Amino acid sequence: MKTHSSFFFTGATVLTLFGLLSGHWLMLPIAFLIAFCGMVVADREQLADMDARTAAMLLVLPSQHPLLPLDHFHGDELMFYQAGSPVYRVLQANGASWELVGEYGKVEDDSGCIRVYPGYLYRRRSTSVRQG
Known part of the structure; x- marks a missing residue:
C-alpha cells in the first residue's frame, strides 16, 4: 500500500x-x-x-551530460525556437566554438559534446589557423 x-x-x-x-x-x-x-x-x-521528455530536461542522470544554460554562450545562425528558447547552429564561449549536432536522445551521444538548454548537443569545433 x-x-x-x-x-x-x-x-x-x-x-x-x-x-x-x-x-x-x-x-x-x-x-x-x-x-x-x-x-x-x-x-x-x-x-x-512528469513525462520522460520533461524529466530529461530537468534531471541529470549520471550517464548524461549536464544541461548548461544558454546564457553563458553567444549564438550565431539562429535556426528555430524550442521551448521558448533559441536554438543556434553555432555557440561561442571563452574563445571556443560549438556546432549543433542534434537533439539529445535522437543523435548518437559523444563524450566530446555539451548539452545546452533546451536539450541539444553541441560538439566543439576544431580551430583552424589562418595563414595571411
Missing part, C-alpha cells in the same frame, strides 16, 4: 494543532519530521507524474 503525501501533511497539521493547544511542545519536532517526510513523498509523486 502506497501512502499519499496528503496523509503526512494532514497528520503533521493535526499533531501541530494538538501540541500547541495542549501545551505538549515536544510534539512539534515530531510534526516537523512528519511534514518533511510528506515533502519527500510529494516530490517523488511530482517526479512520477
Whole structure:
C-alpha cells in the first residue's frame, strides 16, 4: 500500500494543532519530521507524474551530460525556437566554438559534446589557423 503525501501533511497539521493547544511542545519536532517526510513523498509523486521528455530536461542522470544554460554562450545562425528558447547552429564561449549536432536522445551521444538548454548537443569545433 502506497501512502499519499496528503496523509503526512494532514497528520503533521493535526499533531501541530494538538501540541500547541495542549501545551505538549515536544510534539512539534515530531510534526516537523512528519511534514518533511510528506515533502519527500510529494516530490517523488511530482517526479512520477512528469513525462520522460520533461524529466530529461530537468534531471541529470549520471550517464548524461549536464544541461548548461544558454546564457553563458553567444549564438550565431539562429535556426528555430524550442521551448521558448533559441536554438543556434553555432555557440561561442571563452574563445571556443560549438556546432549543433542534434537533439539529445535522437543523435548518437559523444563524450566530446555539451548539452545546452533546451536539450541539444553541441560538439566543439576544431580551430583552424589562418595563414595571411
